[in-house]
Amino acid sequence: MQKLILTEEEQMVRESAADFLSQKAGPGALRNIRDTANPQGFSSEVWLEMAELGWPSILIQEAQGGLGFSHVAMGQIMELCGSTLACSPLFSTAVVGASVLSLGGDRLALLPKVAAGNLTLALAIDEAPRHNPQSIATRAVRRGDGYTLNGEKTFVVDGNVADYLIVSVRADEDPEDVLLFLVPRDAEGVTITKTEMVDSRNSATVQINDVTVESDQLIGQSGTGLATLQKVLNIANVHLSAELLGIANECFGRTLRYLNERKQFGVEIGSFQGLQHRAAILWTEIELCKSIVLKALRALDESPDEAGLLASTAKAKTCQVAELASNEGIQMHGGIGMTDEFDIGFFIKRARVAQMLYGDRRYHLNRYAELRAY
Amino acid sequence: MQDLGEFRGTTRLWLEENCPLSMRQPVTERDICSGGRRFVFQSDDQKLWLERMVERGWTAPTWPLEYGGGGLNQDQAKVLREEMARITARLPLQGMGTSMIGPAILEFGSDALKKQHLPQIARGEIRWCQGYSEPGSGSDLAGLQTRAEDHGDHFIVNGQKVWTSNADQADWMFCLVRTDFEASKHAGISLVLFDMESAGVTARPIRLISGASVFCETFLEDVRVEKSQVVGDVNNGWTIAKYLLTHEREMIGGIGTAAGTRTLGELATEAIGLSDGRLSDEMLRTEVATWEVDSRCHQLTMERVRDEMAASGVGNTSAMIKYYGTEMNKRRFELLMALGGSDALHWKEGTDTQRWLRSKGNSIEGGTSEIQLNIISKRILGLG
Numbered sequence: 001m002q003k004l005i006l007t008e009e010e011q012m013v014r015e016s017a018a019d020f021l022s023q024k025a026g027p028g029a030l031r032n033i034r035d036t037a038n039p040q041g042f043s044s045e046v047w048l049e050m051a052e053l054g055w056p057s058i059l060i061q062e063a064q065g066g067l068g069f070s071h072v073a074m075g076q077i078m079e080l081c082g083s084t085l086a087c088s089p090l091f092s093t094a095v096v097g098a099s100v101l102s103l104g105g106d107r108l109a110l111l112p113k114v115a116a117g118n119l120t121l122a123l124a125i126d127e128a129p130r131h132n133p134q135s136i137a138t139r140a141v142r143r144g145d146g147y148t149l150n151g152e153k154t155f156v157v158d159g160n161v162a163d164y165l166i167v168s169v170r171a172d173e174d175p176e177d178v179l180l181f182l183v184p185r186d187a188e189g190v191t192i193t194k195t196e197m198v199d200s201r202n203s204a205t206v207q208i209n210d211v212t213v214e215s216d217q218l219i220g221q222s223g224t225g226l227a228t229l230q231k232v233l234n235i236a237n238v239h240l241s242a243e244l245l246g247i248a249n250e251c252f253g254r255t256l257r258y259l260n261e262r263k264q265f266g267v268e269i270g271s272f273q274g275l276q277h278r279a280a281i282l283w284t285e286i287e288l289c290k291s292i293v294l295k296a297l298r299a300l301d302e303s304p305d306e307a308g309l310l311a312s313t314a315k316a317k318t319c320q321v322a323e324l325a326s327n328e329g330i331q332m333h334g335g336i337g338m339t340d341e342f343d344i345g346f347f348i349k350r351a352r353v354a355q356m357l358y359g360d361r362r363y364h365l366n367r368y369a370e371l372r373a374y
Numbered sequence: 375m376q377d378l379g380e381f382r383g384t385t386r387l388w389l390e391e392n393c394p395l396s397m398r399q400p401v402t403e404r405d406i407c408s409g410g411r412r413f414v415f416q417s418d419d420q421k422l423w424l425e426r427m428v429e430r431g432w433t434a435p436t437w438p439l440e441y442g443g444g445g446l447n448q449d450q451a452k453v454l455r456e457e458m459a460r461i462t463a464r465l466p467l468q469g470m471g472t473s474m475i476g477p478a479i480l481e482f483g484s485d486a487l488k489k490q491h492l493p494q495i496a497r498g499e500i501r502w503c504q505g506y507s508e509p510g511s512g513s514d515l516a517g518l519q520t521r522a523e524d525h526g527d528h529f530i531v532n533g534q535k536v537w538t539s540n541a542d543q544a545d546w547m548f549c550l551v552r553t554d555f556e557a558s559k560h561a562g563i564s565l566v567l568f569d570m571e572s573a574g575v576t577a578r579p580i581r582l583i584s585g586a587s588v589f590c591e592t593f594l595e596d597v598r599v600e601k602s603q604v605v606g607d608v609n610n611g612w613t614i615a616k617y618l619l620t621h622e623r624e625m626i627g628g629i630g631t632a633a634g635t636r637t638l639g640e641l642a643t644e645a646i647g648l649s650d651g652r653l654s655d656e657m658l659r660t661e662v663a664t665w666e667v668d669s670r671c672h673q674l675t676m677e678r679v680r681d682e683m684a685a686s687g688v689g690n691t692s693a694m695i696k697y698y699g700t701e702m703n704k705r706r707f708e709l710l711m712a713l714g715g716s717d718a719l720h721w722k723e724g725t726d727t728q729r730w731l732r733s734k735g736n737s738i739e740g741g742t743s744e745i746q747l748n749i750i751s752k753r754i755l756g757l758g
Contacts, residue, residue, distance in 0.1 A: 003681040003684075003685070004674065004677050004678035004681045004682075005678070005681045005682055005685050256755060256757075259757060260756070260757065260758075267758075268758055270757040270758055271757065271758040273748075275757075276747070276748070276751035276752075276755075276757050277744070277747040277748075277751065279751055279755055279757060280697075280746075280747040280748075280750035280751040280754075280755065281747065283694075283750060283754065283755060284694045284697060284698055284750065287675055287691070287694055288668070288671040288672060288674075288675050288698070289671070290675075290678070291671055291674035291675040291677070291678040292670065292671045292674055294678065295674050313667050313670050313671070316663075316664075316667050317667055317668070317671050365660060365663045365664060365667065366663070368663050368666070368667060369639070369652070369653070369659055369660075369662070369663040370651075370652075372637075372639045372663075372666070373639075373643075373651070374639045374642060374643050374648060374651075374652065374653045374659065374662070
């Protein structure tokens with residue numbers, strides 16, 4: 001069993017990512033994207049540099065042109081993307097999309113392009129405001145060798161920019177069966193509408209009207225879609241947990257600095273016990289998050305089939321703590337924390353979107369209890 | 375050094391062959407083997423298990439062989455813990471000797487003190503108690519007033535200690551006393567050792583809200599303590615006290631996560647049953663799941679902190695472990711009470727009802743939760 005500390009290699013990835021993101025990302029970069037209403041939602045230049053650093057290829061096997069490195073390594077980057085609010089298609093494409101193709105099958109041989117940073121993907125699964133991956137009204141009707149798809153998807157992260165959508169549907173001939181299809185963004189019958197989100201990041205709704213797909217666009221076989229999706233969602237939620245840890249930790253760091261600077265009644269407000277104890281509790285909760293996130297990332301590397309329970313544990317815990325840290329962050333900054341000019345607001349906005357994506361704390365607590373058979 | 379995988383193999387084999395089956399059950403407060411002159415073994419297996427582990431040095435796995443320990447490094451000790459947990463083997467010996475004063479003597483004591491005390495502790499021959507709190511100094515421990523007057527080769531000690539766990543059962547006490555009455559409060563303290571059978575020592579049990587009496591008040595009247603029994607230097611006791619408090623916090627912080635304990639989810643299922651595969655009370659189901667998630671994260675944090683300590687030797691996290699672990703244990707018992715309903719409110723000996731009341735002390739003993747939060751905010755976060 002691997003220890004709950006980073007290996008030297010993982011530590012190196014973390015340090016190089018911290019170095020890169022401190023220069024290329026941060027609330028200022030996000031503010032710029034928001035204020036210039038950049039329709040792409042991220043900087044192509046930064047994404048290109050991420051690709052040069054090899055980030056999109058970390059989770060892809062060497063045979064498919066990737067590095068075949070670890071979830072722990074990618075998790076370090078995700079955590080730092082959280083603390084720097086970095087905008088890029090890294091999560092949607094290199095974590096989620098690449099995992100779908102790696103686990104489900106890559107008949108169109110897209111993975112080498114993903115690894116090189118030349119192709120982006122977006123997972124389109126939710127149909128209602130609250131995550132429920134099994135509730136799918138989108139239907140696939142068999143037509144000759146292929147299928148015709150009809151339905152509507154919401155909260156499709158990076159759906160407005162991705163080259164391919166990965167769409168979950170139920171087979172008309174067997175509604176128990178969930179199928180995953182690769183649909184090019186410009187396929188006839190596909191209408192993509194960008195959603196303006198509170199965190200200024202990319203999300204879209206996707207309408208699918210009589211979209212024709214060939215059988216080689218089906219990922220995996222019929223009968224395996226739901227299992228693949230569950231595994232992918234475990235991976236996605238562990239990496240979102242890493243991002244939420246990064247957000248919580250950064251909110252806390254900024255708040256702690258403020259407690260040491262801000263003076264009222266002639267002293268630093270950090271000298272007041274009422275604030276000290278809240279800071280200490282928050283720090284403790286963040287330490288707990290560090291442990292569960294690392295454990296869950298290791299589980300993805302070492303025993304992915306058993307990672308479900310740890311994934312839900314990690315997401316439930318980091319959702320709770322990111323909510324606490326961002327709320328306390330604003331409260332302890334006082335009035336200035338409410339202003340748009342001050343950066344802390346960007347963190348609470350991103351936290352809530354990352355919390356809600358693929359199931360919030362309540363969703364994962366319920367899933368935890370189900371997996372524990374109660 | 376033996377390869378770790380090989381060590382795991384031989385350890386597993388040895389435990390399989392030597393741990394009696396009845397010693398592979400979760401331990402309760404009643405069947406802890408605490409050792410000591412007055413200890414009466416509850417079974418032949420309990421005695422056999424202690425003897426076998428003593429022979430191996432595994433009652434104190436990381437202590438040097440010459441002092442009765444097992445001579446294991448941290449990685450091997452972790453493997454031993456894991457292998458014991460795998461078969462839910464009980465600790466053969468548990469108490470203040472192996473977990474508190476032993477490590478302190480090893481770290482700060484003279485060679486003579488090590489030779490005198492450590493082998494006896496490792497063999498389970500002497501049971502220890504801790505003389506820290508006083509009626510006038512609880513959270514403000516360094517304000518303690520028990521006086522040790524210098525009489526050349528010995529001290530004469532006068533004062534009163536309180537919350538001394540099992541003082542009425544213990545053979546020796548490690549005790550904080552004031553040896554310099556002029557110095558600032560932290561600078562005039564020494565840690566001394568004495569036999570509880572010394573003239574002038576009286577221990578009186580205190581009845582708690584749980585009905586149990588594990589704590590005592592201990593009166594010290596003209597107790598003679600040899601100077602050879604000072605741990606470390608005279609007037610340097612506060613350094614050792616802080617070291618010991620760190621150990622104590624980690625120990626108390628691990629409460630409720632002991633191996634072999636049944637999960638809260640299992641206990642909840644047994645208590646209120648399932649309907650359609652879900653606990654029959656939705657509100658309790660949510661609270662049980664929330665608790666289990668927090669508990670798992672706490673457990674993993676203890677593991678991570680140990681791994682970090684072993685790798686880099688740095689760590690300042692015992693206050694966090696203590697704070698969170700004890701608050702978790704209190705929450706656990708509140709949930710068990712809720713799950714039990716009115717049945718849980720029957721007054722009976724040896725039940726969760728009494729353990730629920732006892733758990734209220736967890737966030738007081740060894741430094742209150744509020745003191746732990748003070749430590750975190752001042753020493754770790756650097757808040758003025």
